[in-house]
Amino acid sequence: MTMTNEPSRTRILLHFLRQGVSGALHAAMRGSLVVLLVLMCIVLGVMEPAFVSLANAVDVWRTASVAAIMYVGVTWVIASGEIDVCFMDVAALAGMVFAVVANAHFSPLFAATLAIVVGLGIGLCNGVMVGLLGFPSLIVTIASGTFAHSVATILGHGQPLYLDSSGVVGSFANGAVAGMPLIGIVAVLFYALSWFVQERLVIGHHVYVLAQNSMALRQVGVRTQWIRFGLFVVSGVMSAAAGVVLAGTLNSGNPMIGGSFFLDGLTAVFLGATVIRLGQPNIIGTGLGVIILAVLVNGLALVGAPNFAREIVKGVLLLLGVIVAVKGGALRWTGFQRLRAGEPAPAGDDQAKLRRFTA
């Protein structure tokens, strides 16, 4: 390995070539999800005419909304360089708490509040462990997710719990305004608000700086540990809220819902990281990812594809999303400055960047 102060000419040329490729990739990627979505709709519509009906569109919208609310917190947690693998189990637990309390003849509103407080509690635990004490988020959320899943199962003795009456929450989850699902409208408004927080408020920008260089953020006086703490709390609360709505939609609490939402959530987030901000999970991207997955699941079910085919497609989409997000983003991050400074190919730096995901 050469250790010259000046980069060789071939290296500079190679670098510009890579920049050019990544620029083209970036431009192509910006619109790719929308193109993918349109293509999927056309193909599915041709294969199964029932797919393009208004009723089906509303159905997809309703399904997507619950998932979309669940993934808001996860998007930001991953954008900040941490990971959350407990969101779906928190949702399952919240649904079960809601079902148990509502069935015990408390008001549904009280039951929903209690369920969200439980989600808040788990979010607080994660926040303290990861944000304040600095433990790796993967292990912490594996532990809290397993705990939530276990408690949810205990509450239902291993079975789903059917709601006697879901009351206000049920009418909110299943209600419609002028033919549009109420929960769908709420989800869209909430995404608009989240987009504002992410793009127009300082705190939103801090989330992305946290992933790039948390040390620099700390040195300009931002208390990074509290941002991490807050993100996990938000994730816990949003997952729990989605879990309650889901229980209202299904008219039951189910401790086993975790499995499908887990893969879907990560796929939506990483597909979303290929648009708007390449390589960075973001709200609009996650929204698009959720819609794509909802269309995919709905369409493949209508076409009659087996369940495992759907899982394979999801896994491949997740892998593609990760490859594009990381490679597209990474190519842009390995800046020209580093080459000029005469450093060798930054293997160590790549590792540091990857470590964001691990520890």
Add this chain to the structure above:
Amino acid sequence: MKSLSPRLVPLTIFVAIYAIIFVVFASMSSAFIRPTNIVEILRGMSANGIAALGLTFVIITRQSDMGFPWVASLGAMTMGHFIASGYDVPVAIFMGVLVGLAWGAVNGIAIGLFKLPDMITTIATGSIAFALGYLYSNGDSIYDNFMTSGILRLNDARFLGVRLPIVLLAAFFLVGWFILDRTRFGRAFYATGENRRSARLSGIPVQIYVIVAFCLCSAFASFGAILSSASAGMADVRTGINFLMPAYVSVFLGNAMFGRPSAGATLLGALFTETMIDGFTVLNVPFYYGDAIESVVLVLALLSSKPELRDAFRGLFIPARSMVGGGRL
């Protein structure tokens, strides 16, 4: 007291906790301390323990693998498919492990060579593996030929009077310990995890070690799933699903006890985990209670491995000293 290694504190704590758990279970059920049950703990430990040993390699290189439980399911289904198709037992086992190995190689190349983020990549590839497991039988359990082919002997046979799974467990950990602690090849895993750049500059092909670690993780998990298929008498698409939590608890309990992940640490962690799982089974507690307890233990293990928190605790026993390799893993 000053001559005591700082590692002894967490180790003592966990031995004490283990003793308490053991006594509590023993006092609640006399069946727990029967020799047959002690053998049952060790036999039940074999599948989870071997999977955890594979994960240890990945954790040592400071990566993580979330997909091995799913890959293990695919490995067990592959083995079941070959048994059902009338192949010999060794061939079937070899094919099952080979599938795991191949999947691990894909993970390793994607992560080590192409620098993809480990967790998400393994989740993606793992979920594909899990879905592929459905292809053999459309999701049904496979038990054709299981009784006649001799695959059950993997669980029932005895070697010098000891059940074969226990012998295999001991062999895996002995070899794992020897490789990790007594060979240059094994030390290189630690070097790769500790400081990748200096490891590379010392002439260690770090990418190869990452790939090997992921290969071992998936292959060992597949073998573990094959062992539990042999004990269940059928291959199921969900065979390996339950490996995730025990494996992570074993590795991180061991890490908390010894200050760094190693084969011996994982073995003790696995013993701890399996004793709890078995104890709850003996007491007829539904399996889903076990997960809650395990996750609490995992959090306690994490907390006890945190130097700042340990310092506060250790002040009661021994003057504080920094822990070897017990940093932010």
